Amino acid sequence: MAAGASSPGGSRAGSLSRALTGWTFVLPFAALFLVFTAGPVLASLAMSVTDIRGADLLDPFAVNPVGLSNYLDLFADPKFVQASVNTAIFVVAGVPLTMALALLVALGLNSGLVRFRTLYRVGYYLPVVTSIVAISVVWRFLLHPDTGLLNASLGLVGAGGANWLNDPAFALPALIVMTAWRNLGFAMVIFLAGLQAIPQDLYEAAEIDGARRWARLRHITVPMLRPTMLFVAVITTIGYVQYFEEPFVMTQGGPLDSTLSLAYHTYNQFGFGDYGAASATGYVLFVVVVLLSIAWFRLLRNNVDR
């Protein structure tokens, strides 16, 4: 922490009044933050080792500590296992898909185009700022088996369509594609900033040395972009691990739980009044987020060192 806090000596009274001033400035934030963010994070951990249920809100003394049994029960719960598998597939397929598409667009936009740049940027970014509910209305229509644009287009080229959202084999892939479509704009903007930060003389030097376009991409762009990729990978992974809204508005977790996610499962447990179990599932999710972020850091940092 290289904070620039300046304390030019001063008397005791002076430093006391400084401390008071400091606390006055942080007090509104600190109070709200402790009550509504930090407190609940700890409370959730505490609840996860109790048998608290929705009905206990009226009778707090009926809550008993149960140790780790909420956590152990999770792994015997077929819904939790299914939700974990679905979430893993969602992340493993969704993150690389999103990043690859975003990188392609960013490279395209960064290759000396002048015209329409803003138009492209705004257009590709549009789904990021749009409510998932509105997106789901349009996508449900696009994917509709009878009147949807997708099946109609497939029919034109003679291919048979599918009942995308009602077929357990296709529902999750459809959600993954939709999510990549929705989020690639965010990754694109970050990639663009990363690309523009690469010193131009590196490319000029390489060109003088006779490096072709592909070689320049491989040996300059990709290595120089590693920190940006790390950032995008971490942010996208954190977001995708907790995906909830997409299945909620598109499929309600179905068909046959094929799109049920960990966050959705937590939400359902909460809805059923299983507060202890919901807190445990939530914490598992939190741990996964932390572990994945650490893993990404390790992975990409090692690659830089090599």
Added chain:
Amino acid sequence: MTGDPTRRRDRRARLVLHVLLGLGLVAMVGPFVWMVLSSFKPEEEIRRVPITWLPEDPTLANYAELFSRLDFPTYFTNSVVVAVLTTAGNLLFCSAAGYALAKLPFPGRRVLFGMVLGTIMVPNIVTIVPLFVLSSNLGLVDSVAGLVLPFLAQAFGVFLMRQFILSIPDDLLEAARIDGASELRVFWRIVLPLCRPALATLGILTFLASWNNFLWPLVAATTEDTYTLPVALALYAIGQNRTDYDLLLAGSVVVVLPVLVVFVLLQRHFVRGIATTGLK
């Protein structure tokens, strides 16, 4: 360097690039265009195969029905009030706290900042249970205050403001203090004006996040009086009425329109803000 064949090849490459990026653009924006156009069509035309793009006989009937049959004005007002209060609160509280964390030594500073950093990554779903228990104990469930308070002071906002304020030179603040300016005056007259880019970024991001927020309003708004637009639309869409595409499309346009206006007007700030917060 500028031999004719190279230049022609460059021009052709650029054309190919425009075609590819343009196709992508159609895939990104096409659904929205169709959504807006179709919201002016009667239900029968929306469901027609093959689909039509331009409405044959444009009508405002969907919007009229939306605002008369459903309680859309209430949802709209709720969404606006929640987003505006949340944004105003974050701008004020996060910049004040960010200033103290960056420039004012006070006991507990490191601990507080550590907690801020530690909670940035916590998934929303983790705190949903205690937050709901807390809200029901405080009588906040199903009230607008209950939708605003949990988001009034967010870790990300303080982090953003602190990082930005760190870059303001101490000498500037010290000079004002020597001239006898109070700490409040230094903050209000010197720090805040210098923070304008960061405030713009924070304001836009908070407004959009609040407008599109889904999980908490879904849990905490239990009657129609406190529904926000996305919650109302989602519950309507997945309820028994899920086949009313005419109303759903008009509702989607109403949800998207304010965001679209904010985004297109401020897109410069937006892209710059995301890029700078992203890379620091």
